[in-house]
Amino acid sequence: MTDFSQARSIAASGMAAQAERLRFVSENLSNADTPGYRRKVTSFEEVLEAGMRTGKVQTGPVELDQKALERVYDPSHPMAGADGYYDGSNVNMVVEIADAREAQRSYEANLRVFDQARQMSRNLFELLRR
């Protein structure tokens, strides 16, 4: 039984981590047109308890993408410099959408594992019912 509850909590940690990643993706997407915005990126890391691996996963510290900001030409923009350019954001829509897709796919896989662990423990309990 402990295996199943462990499997469930690991899968739940995976879902939480993917959901958090999706949150950053949506922050990036909604700020795609904010001047000077740098996209937020996070990575995943294994959760350690007292130096021992638990198998769970969590998102790592949030970092700002240091890629150069896009230079947008618009002399009428309030933030435009003498040359008519201003710094846009460095969000690339295609990258964000791909990231969101991957997050969704991984989330679903975790959900499947969660569901299967639940069904297996239920089947085990069925033995007692007879």
Added chain:
Amino acid sequence: MFDRLEILQLARGLSAYSGARQSVLAENVANANTPGYRARDLPEFSEAYRTSTGMVDLRQTRAGHVSGEDQLSPLATPVFEDLQADPTGNTVSVEHELTRAADIRSDHNRALAVYSSSLDIIRAAIGRAR
């Protein structure tokens, strides 16, 4: 006395094995996007299980791996799988994990079916067929 019936012992072993394997699989799926994570799996059931001195038990390949209290029976140590790594050094393939999840589920169902039908036979033998 029923503990010593090999078929029950075997079915119990397979069910515990699938539970433990499901938990290893949950770790893999949760860490499907963790950089540098290497996928793990338990060795085959036939390797994890052996007959020794007339009694059957599950082999513990390395002392100290199983924490004892939280496991029903000592099981084999998870081993790293030899798979192609993606650019981040992660070797988890979600498709591979999901097909394995199907294997685990059928192993577990089979173990439970064998266990419950053996119990039916015992019940019939003591004159309480259902």
